Amino acid sequence: MTTDLTDRRQLILKLAIQEFIESSQPVASELLVRKYKLNVSPATVRNELAVLEELGYLTHLHTSAGRVPTDAGYRYFVENLMDRTPLSATEQRTIRHQFYQVRSELDQWIQLAGAVLARTAQNASVVTPPRAQQARLKHLELISIYDTTALMVLVLHDGTIRQQTLTLDMALSQEDLSRCASRINERCADAPVERVEEFLKQERAQMPPGGDALACQVLDLVVKAMHQFNEHINSDIHSDGLIEILSQPEFSQVERVRRMVEILQSRRALGTLIPRVLSSSGVQVVIGGEHSYDEMREYSVVLSRYGGGEIVGVLGVIGPTRMAYPRAISAVRYISAVMSDLLAELYGIEGASRWEAES
């Protein structure tokens, strides 16, 4: 679907969609003429609108109601018509400043990204923490809590932390635990799960039968945790901005709100989008009926990967198809750039700040 429309039709389609996004009211021919000083009569605009409807970019709820964009209309708008203005310099500065302030607290990035994204794009937001595809063990720590209980803290090379408590077969001192931990650390530095498993096998094969019982117990947990990490790429989707979308007119019936809440917390639909976004670069837009899940028919998402090299995450915006796409896209693009920069700084990956130039 290329630019097969006359200039005037493009203009009218663009104005109609912009107008509808802004007002959420079906847009009428006369309004367009009056508001945008078109040098033609309403009747002419009506004819053009009829053509655009014919082509599938607009619809009608009933005769004598204004035009409303279809999913195809939004798609055409996003691809060909939309103004691609970045966030204002002031906004960029404010956002970057906010991230700068929490830059040493990794887990606050996520929260901040969600909040800023939601507020900037006036929609709900989703963010996944930055992570590697495959876990590699960075550091293991065993901390004695009480007699036979201990805390295991697992740090993966992408900064992910997993904590788990374990019940020991017998009371062990902190020294025993530390000795075990450092043995594993030495042996499994930077190891992917396969190598940890191998070590576990060796350990089990040793004398006394079953080898070092504690090491086996711990390694077993480590292996499980790493497998879980590898298999559940989408388990950790944070969302925010419910309050933002509640003020949108499409959520004036609670039933709609309920469906949105379900989408945000079920992760079904969102989870399946993530892999796709991870394996592509740039901002991805999925509009209404383009989703593979029916419950998403009324919603659009704007997603982008962030990070670089091995360590990546996804962030984006979700809202009704009547979404301020230009703004949402700019926000997603800019915030993913900021997050990429932060990550690059941390891991010494060469700057993703090529984004910066673009905005």
Next chain:
Amino acid sequence: MTTDLTDRRQLILKLAIQEFIESSQPVASELLVRKYKLNVSPATVRNELAVLEELGYLTHLHTSAGRVPTDAGYRYFVENLMDRTPLSATEQRTIRHQFYQVRSELDQWIQLAGAVLARTAQNASVVTPPRAQQARLKHLELISIYDTTALMVLVLHDGTIRQQTLTLDMALSQEDLSRCASRINERCADAPVERVEEFLKQERAQMPPGGDALACQVLDLVVKAMHQFNEHINSDIHSDGLIEILSQPEFSQVERVRRMVEILQSRRALGTLIPRVLSSSGVQVVIGGEHSYDEMREYSVVLSRYGGGEIVGVLGVIGPTRMAYPRAISAVRYISAVMSDLLAELYGIEGASRWEAES
């Protein structure tokens, strides 16, 4: 306000409130007679209802509408009239089983507690993680990430984990970092923030001027983190169950939903309740206008402390004043008992399972 009502008035008040909680419709005199086979005529019940209204336990939206409980009515109901039946044995077993399955993953407790509480009580839920009042350093770990960046993992004695990245003045090897960490660990084992501060002061006073630069940098962060921990007892309130309350008729207007979402995420009103609950035992119920914040006038909360000894948390239910109090209270009581048991098991505190007997 003691039991100053005749038996019949108590019965009628109890039935009226139960009926309203169940149906959310104003309750009429005739309905009570018919449904509960009272051996009096509707007119008699009307007279009694009029008295109860006089006493402030019930109201009227307008003539010719049924009766609706007031906050005082609910209060009287909760104190004197309510059936205190615990959760069914099956339900108890199911819940305990679910917790048992995630018992080694501390951070999943919170999530599970929130979900189970919300589902069981059919309302929104709030849960704070178990924590000590005062931080004591359990273990510090420094992990080299890249040239001049490192990850600091702080474990407090209550199992709380804080992670933070730090930028080093110069590139240091993992060995350097580990040496520094273990020096601090040795010196500050089980130390409250004051002792860490003291150590930092000593360190700074040493030669070379400023002492061990890395140690100072790290200790500074540790002190900050511990102070923050001590000062923000309420910062970490998880909530769940929005979906549950969306099906309640009081949330049929989105405006109500918005206010609830704001309450859940602002933490203002909830945060101020927490200290009060922490310093008292048993289940606390705050009904509508009894709240000190106006925005809570239409809502009730049922809260309980859980845990024991030094390490405690709060969990509870929040919903419209028309809440199924008996069920909410049973759920809060039981789940706090389960969480207390789990914590006791972990930290070897003598069983809080006295709760168990009660249910």
Next chain:
DNA sequence: GGCTAGCACTCACCGTTTGAGAGTGCTAAA
């Protein structure tokens, strides 16, 4: 051929009316 004025036609929306139904409060009698 494209544009436009004019006009009939179609709906949604709003305020009003009306009737029915639910439930109370009061009164008078058992």
Next chain:
DNA sequence: TTTAGCACTCTCAAACGGTGAGTGCTAGCC
């Protein structure tokens, strides 16, 4: 003290009609 009876109040839903917004079509104009 209880109750039957009844008038009265108020909500709710349906029906109605008028209004206004906006279209689609047609015929004439440039």
